[in-house]
Amino acid sequence: MSTSRREIETLLRGGEYSAGFVTKLDADTIAPGLSEDVIRFISAKKQEPAWLLDGRLAAFRRWQKMREPRWAHVQYPQIDYQAISYYSAPKSLKDRPKSLAEVDPKLLETYKKLGIPLAEQERLAGVAMDVVFDSVSIATTFREKLREAGVLFCPISEAVREYPDLVRKYLGTVVPPGDNFYAALNSAVFTDGSFVYIPKGVRCPMELSTYFRINERNTGQFERTLIIAEEGSYVSYLEGCTAPQRDEHQLHAAVVELVALDQAQIKYSTVQNWYPGDENGKGGIYNFVTKRGDCRGRASKISWTQIETGSAITWKYPSCILRGDGSTGEFYSVALTHHRQQADTGTKMLHVGRNTTSTIVSKGISAGHGRQSYRGLVRVLPSAAGARNYTRCDSLLIGEHCAANTFPYTEVRNPTAQLEHEATTSKIGEDQLYYCRSRGISEEDAVSMVVNGFCKDVFKELPMEFAVEAQKLMSVSLEGAVG
C-alpha cells in the first residue's frame, strides 16, 4: 500500500499524462485513406485466407452505406475517415519475433516506461500478456505454459492462420459486421487484437492481459478481440490502453466478442487510459468501441468491469446476451471525465433465457467541464421467465461546470421478470473533504480518497494488480479537480 501511495504522490507531482511520450522508430505506415485496396493490403499483410478478406470487403460495403450514429450525448467535429492511416507497424517487426529476445529494444523500452517490463513479466509468473503496438501484436508472453493447459492465447492475426476453423466458427457471431457504424468499420479494417480459447473444463492458470498502445501519428487503431470459453471453463482477462500525447484526435474503434458456453465464466476487465486531451480539449483519443458477450450456454457467466479514465470521447456499452438458461451478466463501471472529456457509456443486458440474472453497477465521476451519460438498456424477452436485474447508477460531481445524465431504458416483455433500479447524483461532499483535511490529509488526497471510496464497489471486482493501478489512475486523472 505504501508503495502505491508513494507512486500516487510522485505522479501527482508530475501532474500530467505520464504515458504521453512517443517512441521514435521506423514504421511501415500506409498513406491515409480507406478503399478496397487498403483493405486488400491489410489482408495481404496479415496473410489472410480468402473468406476473411471477403468478409472484410462485405463489411466495408455495408459501412459505406451506414451513417455515423449521433444519438450519443457527445460532441465532436466530423471525422474524416480518409485522413486516417489504417495500418502502421514497426519495421523491425516485419518478421514477427519468435521470442522477446528478438523484439526491438526500443519497443521493450517503451513498455518499461509504461510500467510494463515485458522481460521481467516473462520471468515473474502471474500474468500472461499480449502486447499490441499500433496495428500489430509484438509479443505474447507465457504462451508455452498456457499451451500446456490447452489454453490458446495469441494475436488474432495469427489465430486466423493457425486456428482458422475456430476463428471462422465464432468471429462476427456476437457482433455481426452490420451491427453498427463503428463495428462495420472495424470488421473491414481491423488489424490486431487478442485471441483466447479456453478448452472444456479448464480454469486458465493465470490472468491473461492485452496492452494496447497507439504510437504513430494519424493512425487509427482497430483492434479485434475474440474470447471463447468452452463448457465449464474459466478465464480472467485484462485490457489496458495508452497513447502518446498529441494535439490531434486519434480514433480507436475496437470490437470485442466473448462467447461463454455451458457453465463457462469470463471475467473481462478494462483499465482504459487513452490520452484524454489537454485541459482545453485539444487532442485525445476518440474511443468508439463495441464490446459484447454472449452467454450462449446454460448457467454461463460474463462480467465486464471497466475503469474509464482516458480518451477525449468514450462511446462504449459492453453488453451481455443472456441466452443460456440461468446465465448471468454483470457490468461494473467507473467512468471519470475531467477537463473537456466526454463519455457516453453504459451497458445492455438482453435477457433471452429463463432465470437469467444481470447486475449493473455504474459509478460516474465528472470534474472540470467533463460531461458524461450513463445509458443502459435492460431488455427482457417473452422467453425470459424469472429474469432479474439489479441496476445501480451513482454520479458524483466535482465543481460547478461538469454534468452527468442517466438514461436507464427498460423493456420488459415477461411479467415474471423482476427489475430493481437505484440512482443517485451528488456533489462531492465538502464536509467529507473537510473531515479528511482536519485529520491532516491534503485536499487533493482527500478528493482522491473520497472518489476512491465512491468507486469501491467496482474496484473490488478488479483483479488485485489492476485495483491498485485503477486507484492510482483516479488520483492522477483528478489532478487539479479542486481548488
Next chain:
Amino acid sequence: MLEIENLHARVGDTKILNGITLSVKAGEVHAVMGPNGSGKSTLAHLLAGRAGYAVTEGRILYDGKDLLSLTPEARAGEGVFLGFQYPVEIPGVSTLYLLKTAVNAQRKYRGQSEIDALDFLAWIRDRVKKVRMDIEMLHRGVNEGFSGGEKKRNEILQMLVLEPRLMILDETDSGLDIDALRIVADGINALRSPERAILLVTHYQRLLEYVQPDRVHVLARGRIVRSGGPELAHELEAKGYGWLDAA
C-alpha cells in the same frame, strides 16, 4: 498555547461570534458550555479550519502562530484535532485507511518518515482496545452506518491514534450510554498531559466529573458571558441558562 483574541465571525450576513477572547495554556482543560445555537460549534470549526466563515475582527494564535492563515491539514499537522459534533460518513473509505493516510500525512508535515505498516497496525490495535471498539469496524467505511455512540467513539479512537496537542471535542459526550461515556472520558484523560491542552464543548456536568476542567466558560449569543472554575458547571446544571440573561 491557544490565544483567541476578540474573535468576530459571520456566515453570509449572519453574525455568529461577537468578540470571543479565550486563553488556554498547555496542560489545561477548558470546558465551553452554553445554550443551543450560541456559537460553540462555530468556534470549534473556526479552530479546525472549516471554510465558509468570515472572520471580521480578531485573531487566533496557536503556539504564537496565526492559526487562521493555515489550511485545515496544516493545522492538523501542527497538532490541532477536532472531535466533530456530527462525525461525517465517508462510504467506501475504511477508518483504517483514513487513519493511516492521516498519520503519514502528519508525519510528512513534521518532516518524519512514513510509519512502518506493521508498527501502525500494532499501534492502532492497541488504541482500538482502549476505546473497546470491534476491530472489524476499522474495515468498514468511515462512520458508515455507525450508531451515534459508535461515531463518537470513533472520534476518540482517531484522537488517540493521532495524539494531537490541542484537542477540541465538540459534544463528544452527547448521545453516549454510561459505559461509553466512561470510555470517552478515559480516552481524554489518557492524553491529558502538561504539553497538551483540551477544549471540551459540552452540555452536561457528567463528563466534567470524569474530566476535571481547570476553567469553565459560558458562551451565549457568540460571546463568553461567564468564566469560572469547575463550580460554574454545577451552577449551570442547577439553574440552567435563564439567569444569565438577567445578569
